[in-house]
Amino acid sequence: MKRCSSCCTVFYLRAVCNNADSFPIAINFLGGIMKNTRKIVVMLLAMVVLIGITGCLKSSSSVRGNVTGKVFDSNGKALHKARVEVYGANQSVLTDELGRYSIANVEPGQKKLVATYDDKSVVKVVEIVRGETVENADLTFSVIDGLPPVITEVAVTSLTENSALIAWKTNESSDSTVDYATGPVGLTPYTMLASDPSMVTDHKVTLSGLLPGQTYHFRVRSLDFERNEGVSSDYQFATPSGAAPNTPTTFAIAAPTEMERVVLTWNNNTENDLSGYNLYRSESAAGTFTRVNANPIPSGVGSTTYQDEGLKIACKYYYRLKAVDVAGNESLPTQTLAVVTPGTLAENRTWKAAESPYIVQGDIRIRGGAVLTVEPGTEIRFTQKDSLPDSQGTNMADLIVQGGLMAVGSENSRILFTSAESFPRKSVWGGIAFLGTNQPENMLRYATVMFADTGIKSEGSTPSIENCEFGLCGMGLNIGLSTALNVRYNTIRDCDVGMVSANSNVRNNLFIDNQTGIAILGNDFFENNTVDCLIGVQVDFGNPTIKNNIIAYTGSTRAIYGINQTQSNATPSVTFNNIFNYTIPFNGTSGTGTANIEVDPLFVAGIPYDYHLRKVADGYASDSPSLAAGEAGAQQGRYGP
Numbered sequence: 001m002k003r004c005s006s007c008c009t010v011f012y013l014r015a016v017c018n019n020a021d022s023f024p025i026a027i028n029f030l031g032g033i034m035k036n037t038r039k040i041v042v043m044l045l046a047m048v049v050l051i052g053i054t055g056c057l058k059s060s061s062s063v064r065g066n067v068t069g070k071v072f073d074s075n076g077k078a079l080h081k082a083r084v085e086v087y088g089a090n091q092s093v094l095t096d097e098l099g100r101y102s103i104a105n106v107e108p109g110q111k112k113l114v115a116t117y118d119d120k121s122v123v124k125v126v127e128i129v130r131g132e133t134v135e136n137a138d139l140t141f142s143v144i145d146g147l148p149p150v151i152t153e154v155a156v157t158s159l160t161e162n163s164a165l166i167a168w169k170t171n172e173s174s175d176s177t178v179d180y181a182t183g184p185v186g187l188t189p190y191t192m193l194a195s196d197p198s199m200v201t202d203h204k205v206t207l208s209g210l211l212p213g214q215t216y217h218f219r220v221r222s223l224d225f226e227r228n229e230g231v232s233s234d235y236q237f238a239t240p241s242g243a244a245p246n247t248p249t250t251f252a253i254a255a256p257t258e259m260e261r262v263v264l265t266w267n268n269n270t271e272n273d274l275s276g277y278n279l280y281r282s283e284s285a286a287g288t289f290t291r292v293n294a295n296p297i298p299s300g301v302g303s304t305t306y307q308d309e310g311l312k313i314a315c316k317y318y319y320r321l322k323a324v325d326v327a328g329n330e331s332l333p334t335q336t337l338a339v340v341t342p343g344t345l346a347e348n349r350t351w352k353a354a355e356s357p358y359i360v361q362g363d364i365r366i367r368g369g370a371v372l373t374v375e376p377g378t379e380i381r382f383t384q385k386d387s388l389p390d391s392q393g394t395n396m397a398d399l400i401v402q403g404g405l406m407a408v409g410s411e412n413s414r415i416l417f418t419s420a421e422s423f424p425r426k427s428v429w430g431g432i433a434f435l436g437t438n439q440p441e442n443m444l445r446y447a448t449v450m451f452a453d454t455g456i457k458s459e460g461s462t463p464s465i466e467n468c469e470f471g472l473c474g475m476g477l478n479i480g481l482s483t484a485l486n487v488r489y490n491t492i493r494d495c496d497v498g499m500v501s502a503n504s505n506v507r508n509n510l511f512i513d514n515q516t517g518i519a520i521l522g523n524d525f526f527e528n529n530t531v532d533c534l535i536g537v538q539v540d541f542g543n544p545t546i547k548n549n550i551i552a553y554t555g556s557t558r559a560i561y562g563i564n565q566t567q568s569n570a571t572p573s574v575t576f577n578n579i580f581n582y583t584i585p586f587n588g589t590s591g592t593g594t595a596n597i598e599v600d601p602l603f604v605a606g607i608p609y610d611y612h613l614r615k616v617a618d619g620y621a622s623d624s625p626s627l628a629a630g631e632a633g634a635q636q637g638r639y640g641p
Helices: 005-017 020-035 037-061
Strands: 067-072 083-086 092-096 100-107 109-118 120-128 150-157 166-184 192-207 217-225 230-231 236-237 252-254 261-267 274-282 301-308 316-325 337-340 342-345 349-351 356-359 364-366 371-374 379-380 400-403 404-408 413-417 429-435 443-446 447-450 451-459 464-466 469-471 474-481 486-488 491-493 497-501 505-507 510-512 514-522 524-529 530-532 536-541 545-546 550-552 559-565 572-575 577-582 582-587
Touching: 067 120, 083 100, 100 582, 150 217, 252 337, 274 301, 301 404, 342 429, 364 371, 379 400, 379 469, 400 404, 404 413, 447 451, 451 469, 464 530, 491 497, 514 530, 559 577, 577 582
Parallel strands: 337 356, 342 364, 349 371, 356 379, 364 400, 371 404, 379 413, 400 429, 404 443, 413 447, 429 451, 443 464, 447 469, 451 474, 464 486, 469 491, 474 497, 486 505, 491 510, 497 514, 505 524, 510 530, 514 536, 524 545, 530 550, 536 559, 545 572, 550 577, 559 582
Antiparallel strands: 067 100, 083 092, 083 109, 109 120, 150 166, 166 192, 166 217, 217 230, 217 236, 252 261, 261 301, 274 316, 316 337
């Protein structure tokens, strides 16, 4: 078979490519061929030769290899960003998060690999084979850990009279040692030791043979595989004595500075095995007391203060306190304290006589729509602390009504609003203020208000005030800026000013021993009242009707003014009154009016002073002249037939 010259050429070039030394022979072979072919064949063969020569030259270069592996420390921990390089070849890489590396195109032969981490280096020699990859070559480099274990969460648990369990954690496996001694921290050297050689990260060592009621101090130590040692700070604990702690002393409620919380204080106990204090709270004196704190409240410096937060507004809370030792033994409870939380009341609430007294620490504001109901016989006592901005005075606690206040007692079961001070004085708390409310629930009956700056203040409101008593206040009632009110059958005594009124119906009230009985600012009806004050009635403005009153001073000397008109444009109507024992019965009025008298009204008197009128029918020598001196023969003064 005739062989194609071009096929022979390729075959021959393949042979040449396998042996570069045969390259001259190939040239001679091609020369022979060129003599017997056309020019075009010669050109094609020349191109094939050039291609073949190029392939042969490339194949003659050496073939490189690759190497892969991982870097670990002696504990088997993968090292991230360790540098691995081929020594002398200027080839290096950094390990990934899993400690892996890969280096390509490494010259064949024995190569030195150098791993560097944390300023420490290790070396490994590997054999690189041409055209192959060294995989999983067990390149585990031992990098020495020079860092000590990190100790955290040191705690004393399972404490008894004779033992304690010391626990802590480390960031790497290590052993466990506790050095300890009797005495407080830093005062005595360590004299005892307890240990566990187990290599762990959660450490627990039991100290046994301890003495009851003794203070110990200790430290913990942990040694890792490289003999690096971590050492903790010094701690202390006290073993329980076996006896319960003493009851805390001077347990008291401090006036809160914010709403919805109560601040309590007490003196610290001194037992060595004291763990802290447990505070118990109830919403009823006879109810269940629940512990407030999850863990014992630690002692402060000299005394301890605790804030009980997140409480309901205008709610009465009861508190007891117990000391607790490290074994969980509690002392007897302190006396029970009670307090009402201040703030803005947005829901209906009832204060019950059975829970009296209510000690109010700061201001209580009743929001519009909400109603505070007070049962007959209930006592409400206010501290001096002021916590809400208002117009009732500085540093004074107030009951501010923008909603409803239903305080309805009875003749034999009155409601008392007064001071919480042990020795109260005039104007020691703010008082009750009705501000811009016309809710029908605003009613005070058979209530007593004592020691307030202003017993009742009403602005733009319509409370009903009947059969109440106001005593030792800066001002008994201030209703000068209200709509017309009915103020009846009340007693106002021992105030600087008994009452300020404008456009109200003031009837059948008793004003006793005030500097000024009433100051009138409008068109009031002041009728059938009994007034025994230095200044009986003062008319500043308006056109009031003053009728059927007894204005009589019972002192041994005459008082100043019976009726005192301070403004010339005021035009009071003064009729059928008995004005007695005043130096000036009518001062500044346009006249004495009609049918007024100036005689001793002949009060019953007695102890306490009785302002009823004498009657022959009751065994007195004569009838009071005021029994029938009123308009149309009616009786004058507060007390009718």
